[in-house]
Amino acid sequence: EDQVTQSPEALRLQEGESSSLNCSYTVSGLRGLFWYRQDPGKGPEFLFTLYSAGEEKEKERLKATLTKKESFLHITAPKPEDSATYLCAVQARGRSGGQNFVFGPGTRLSVLP
Amino acid sequence: EAGVVQSPRYKIIEKKQPVAFWCNPISGHNTLYWYLQNLGQGPELLIRYENEEAVDDSQLPKDRFSAERLKGVDSTLKIQPAELGDSAVYLCASSLGGRGPANTGELFFGEGSRLTVL
Numbered sequence: 001e002d003q004v005t006q007s008p009e010a011l012r013l014q015e016g017e018s019s020s021l022n023c024s025y026t027v028s029g030l031r032g033l034f035w036y037r038q039d040p041g042k043g044p045e046f047l048f049t050l051y052s053a054g055e056e057k058e059k060e061r062l063k064a065t066l067t068k069k070e071s072f073l074h075i076t077a078p079k080p081e082d083s084a085t086y087l088c089a090v091q092a093r094g095r096s097g098g099q100n101f102v103f104g105p106g107t108r109l110s111v112l113p
Numbered sequence: 114e115a116g117v118v119q120s121p122r123y124k125i126i127e128k129k130q131p132v133a134f135w136c137n138p139i140s141g142h143n144t145l146y147w148y149l150q151n152l153g154q155g156p157e158l159l160i161r162y163e164n165e166e167a168v169d170d171s172q173l174p175k176d177r178f179s180a181e182r183l184k185g186v187d188s189t190l191k192i193q194p195a196e197l198g199d200s201a202v203y204l205c206a207s208s209l210g211g212r213g214p215a216n217t218g219e220l221f222f223g224e225g226s227r228l229t230v231l
Contacts (some may be wrong), residue, residue: 004155031217043204043222044156045118087155091218100169101153101220 002027002092003102008093010039012110013078021073023088033071035064038089044087048071079109085109115139119205119223127231131193131196134226138207145182146220148204149191156204162188163210195230202227 007022013113025033032051035042048057050066057064061082063074075084085106126132138145143164148156158226159178161169164185179213182188192199206220208219 034218034220036220041224043206043224044220045222046219049217049219066157089155100161101218103157105153105155108153 001103002079002090004088004102006086006088006104006107008107009105010108012111012112013075015079015111015113016077018076018078020075021086021109023073023104025088025090025104026069027090027092029092030090032091033066034089034091034101035071035073035101036086036089037087038085039078047086055060075109078109080111080113083109083111096103117205117207117221117223119203119216119226122224122228123227123229125229125231126195128197129194131191132195132228133189134192134203134205134228136188136190136205136223138188138205139221142207142221143169143185144208144210145188146206146208147180147188150202150204150225157169159190159203164218192228195228197230200228200230 001057003023013019032049034049035047037046037047053068055066061076065072083107087106088104089101120135145161145162149159152154158172160173160180162182165182178192180190203227204225206222208220214216
C-alpha cells in the first residue's frame with residue numbers, strides 16, 4: 001500500500017531561520033512526487049513536481065529535493081508569509097491509470113517576525 | 114482564467130439531513146477529483162472522474178454518498194443522510210488528464226466546502 005508520512009507535524013521558526021521539512025514515502029513505482037502549500041481556509045496550491053532521485057527544484061526561498069525514499073523541502077531565510085501547511089503527495093505508476101495521488105498529513109509551518 | 118469553483122463554501126446541517134456540494138473545474142480539464150480533508154490531515158480521495166466516467170470510487174461510502182458529473186464538466190457530491198463524522202472540508206480538484214506530455218499531474222484545487230454536522 002502506498003504511504004506518505006511527513007515530519008515534523010508542526011514547526012515554528014524565527015524569520016530568517018532556515019530549516020527543512022521531510023516527506024517519506026513508500027510507493028509501488030513512483031511516477032511523481034508533489035509539494036503543495038495550503039493556507040488556512042484555502043485549497044492546496046501546487047509548488048513543485050519531482051520525478052526522479054537526485055532531482056531538485058527551486059522557487060524563491062523554497063527548494064525541493066528527492067531521493068529514492070524521501071523528499072525534503074528546504075526553506076531558506078523564511079518570512080512570515082511562508083507560514084502555511086506544506087503537503088507532500090505521491091503519484092504511483094500503474095494505479096488506476098497513474099492519476100491517483102496519496103497525500104501526507106502535512107507540516108504546519110509558522111514563521112514568527 | 115477562472116480556477117476551480119466550489120459552492121457552498123460553508124454548510125451547517127443537522128444530522129440525518131441531506132447536503133450537496135457543487136464543483137466547476139477549470140475549462141478543458143478532463144479529470145475531476147473529490148477529496149475529503151479532516152482537520153490536521155491531508156486530502157483523501159473519494160472519487161475520480163475521467164470526463165463523465167467515475168474511474169475510481171473505491172473510497173466513496175456508497176451507502177450515503179453519491180456523485181455525478183453530467184456532460185463531463187460540473188460535478189455534484191451528495192451526502193444523504195449526513196452523520197456527525199462527515200464534518201470535514203470537501204475539496205474538488207481538476208487536472209488536464211490524458212497521457213500526453215502536457216499532463217504534468219498537477220492538481221488545481223478549489224477553496225473547498227466546509228461541512229459541519231450538528
